[in-house]
Amino acid sequence: MNIFRKTLASLALAGLGLAMTQSAVAETKTVTTESGKHAPSLQELAKPTDVKIQSNNATFAEKYARQYNSWKDTDKSTEIVPAIEVDPRMIVLWGGYAFSKEYNKPRGHFYAVTDVRNILRTGAPMDANSGPQPMACWTCKGPDVPRLIAEWGEEGYFNGKWAKGGAEVVNSIGCADCHDTTSKDFAEGKPALRIARPHVLRALDAIGKDFSGLDRTDQRAAVCANCHVEYYFDKNVTNNVVFPWFNGVDVDSIEKYYDDIEFKDWVHSMSKAPMLKAQHPDYETWSLGIHGKNGVTCIDCHMPKVQGADGKVYTDHKIGNPFDAFENTCANCHDQSKEKLRAIVDSRKHDIKEVMLKLEDQLVRAHFEAKTAWDAGATEAEMKDALQAIRHAQWRWDFSAAGHGGHMHAPDVLLKVIASGLDRAADARAKLAVILVKHGVQTPVKVPDISTAENAWKVMGIDIEKERADKEKFLKEIVPQWNKEAIDKGLIFEAPPAK
Numbered sequence: 001m002n003i004f005r006k007t008l009a010s011l012a013l014a015g016l017g018l019a020m021t022q023s024a025v026a027e028t029k030t031v032t033t034e035s036g037k038h039a040p041s042l043q044e045l046a047k048p049t050d051v052k053i054q055s056n057n058a059t060f061a062e063k064y065a066r067q068y069n070s071w072k073d074t075d076k077s078t079e080i081v082p083a084i085e086v087d088p089r090m091i092v093l094w095g096g097y098a099f100s101k102e103y104n105k106p107r108g109h110f111y112a113v114t115d116v117r118n119i120l121r122t123g124a125p126m127d128a129n130s131g132p133q134p135m136a137c138w139t140c141k142g143p144d145v146p147r148l149i150a151e152w153g154e155e156g157y158f159n160g161k162w163a164k165g166g167a168e169v170v171n172s173i174g175c176a177d178c179h180d181t182t183s184k185d186f187a188e189g190k191p192a193l194r195i196a197r198p199h200v201l202r203a204l205d206a207i208g209k210d211f212s213g214l215d216r217t218d219q220r221a222a223v224c225a226n227c228h229v230e231y232y233f234d235k236n237v238t239n240n241v242v243f244p245w246f247n248g249v250d251v252d253s254i255e256k257y258y259d260d261i262e263f264k265d266w267v268h269s270m271s272k273a274p275m276l277k278a279q280h281p282d283y284e285t286w287s288l289g290i291h292g293k294n295g296v297t298c299i300d301c302h303m304p305k306v307q308g309a310d311g312k313v314y315t316d317h318k319i320g321n322p323f324d325a326f327e328n329t330c331a332n333c334h335d336q337s338k339e340k341l342r343a344i345v346d347s348r349k350h351d352i353k354e355v356m357l358k359l360e361d362q363l364v365r366a367h368f369e370a371k372t373a374w375d376a377g378a379t380e381a382e383m384k385d386a387l388q389a390i391r392h393a394q395w396r397w398d399f400s401a402a403g404h405g406g407h408m409h410a411p412d413v414l415l416k417v418i419a420s421g422l423d424r425a426a427d428a429r430a431k432l433a434v435i436l437v438k439h440g441v442q443t444p445v446k447v448p449d450i451s452t453a454e455n456a457w458k459v460m461g462i463d464i465e466k467e468r469a470d471k472e473k474f475l476k477e478i479v480p481q482w483n484k485e486a487i488d489k490g491l492i493f494e495a496p497p498a499k
Contacts, residue, residue, distance in 0.1 A: 031260040033246035034253070037206045042237050045154035046198040053150055053196065054181045055143035057174035058493050064175075064189075066308055071174060071317035074108030075497070080115075081105040084453060089360045091456035092367060093394060096269030097277060098123075098132060100460060101467055106404055109319060112141045112172040113496045117479055120467050124474035125163035133162040134239040138169040139197070140227035143176035144491065145169060146196035154198060158233075158240040166478070167485035170492045178223045193219055200226050203243035221283065221297040228282035228298075228404070230254060232263060249284040251399045251417050255392060264391075269460065271370035273387040278398035285403050289410020296333065304328035322408075349407040352400070355418050359397045362425035366390050369432040369445045376439035386435065389428035396421030 061068045084090040084103045094100040102120035125131025136158050139145055149157045175181050179192050186192040195201055195211050204211055211222055233239045247253035264274035286292045301322040307313050322329035326338045334341055396417050406414045436443055450456040457464045483495035
């Protein structure tokens with residue numbers, strides 16, 4: 001049984017999952033890992049099958065009205081918060097990487113396709129073979145992805161540019177991402193929970209969690225690991241998605257794996273450090289924290305059982321903040337009032353954000369100091385250890401910053417990660433100070449004004465107006481073609497929202 005058929009044989013009980021957007025690509029090598037497993041070769045990728053996946057979310061609107069309508073209510077999460085404009089330090093931290101152009105705070109699953117189309121990071125490809133990102137950037141965006149992997153195989157799906165999938169990946173995160181929607185069990189109203197992405201099954205196997213053998217609690221969490229995870233794209237194969245869990249899921253184990261395979265997401269445009277970009281390691285952080293250790297899953301907090309007006313109980317698919325449904329979520333375990341518990345959570349969030357910003361400040365200075373050292377004539381041999389310390393420090397910052405709700409899932413884990421990041425940032429700056437003195441540079445190194453996004457974009461050499469103009473042209477000329485083709489094929493009944 002190949003891994004894709006194994007996927008479709010895995011059944012259980014209710015859920016959903018999310019998120020992914022910028023290529024995490026690098027030259028890699030095979031190494032020995034704690035699990036004894038490794039990233040798949042081209043020959044090990046799943047082949048095309050005759051399995052059919054119904055990816056059109058709207059086809060389930062009538063039969064499963066409660067679940068569908070609550071899922072559709074994620075469209076009420078309309079606000080787009082430009083995170084790098086709120087905190088322009090990020091523009092410097094991601095210098096040379098597309099995240100420095102645009103990075104927004106997450107919103108509802110309903111907008112997954114819209115947001116990946118609109119974000120500056122995916123560029124403005126005017127044909128299927130152009131643009132900055134690979135096809136893998138669609139991988140978390142909706143149920144058309146497992147449909148395409150079934151039809152094309154993993155190599156056929158992952159190979160090529162992001163724009164190749166424009167008229168194919170048109171349904172946002174929905175039913176077939178987590179349920180076997182063509183199964184007899186699903187037709188009878190049973191959850192038929194499954195994981196339909198072969199790379200996710202491989203990752204779970206690497207940490208001893210064969211999905212088909214997991215209990216109800218672990219399966220309910222595992223479906224969210226479809227998307228809420230750290231990952232990279234393996235350029236040595238076909239830009240296929242790989243989860244770096246071969247040594248474990250904590251920040252140190254993942255870092256060791258990346259270091260051992262000599263992986264880097266990109267080289268920083270100023271410091272020349274070989275950088276790592278964390279994606280959204282929510283499953284990892286949750287599993288290490290108090291909720292994960294006590295079997296409280298994503299579903300318990302974000303998709304509770306609720307009672308409809310007709311008295312029937314169903315799983316609420318309006319994934320959001322647990323405080324919005326407090327009596328059906330937090331109150332099932334906690335006896336504090338909503339106000340008291342919220343105050344505790346807010347306090348933890350404040351404490352984590354405070355030290356996270358301190359780490360950002362240290363990293364910004366380290367990048368500018370490294371650039372100054374290079375400009376003064378520093379050699380690669382002199383800079384190697386300092387750049388590695390920058391890499392490790394920023395990896396820890398990003399692991400903490402890129403996740404969703406870590407202050408609630410595992411605040412103790414995040415504080416420890418950030419503390420170790422501050423330690424490595426201090427190490428980097430100490431090494432750089434020695435190099436700067438050696439090359440006759442007067443310290444402290446002056447950091448330019450990056451207090452606004454406009455200033456930071458200018459410092460980092462980003463022509464943001466051109467990026468926006470190119471994107472607008474793409475949205476006006478190309479996206480309507482994608483929508484028409486998808487509607488003509490019957491993949492969707494109406495186009496995804498424009499904004």
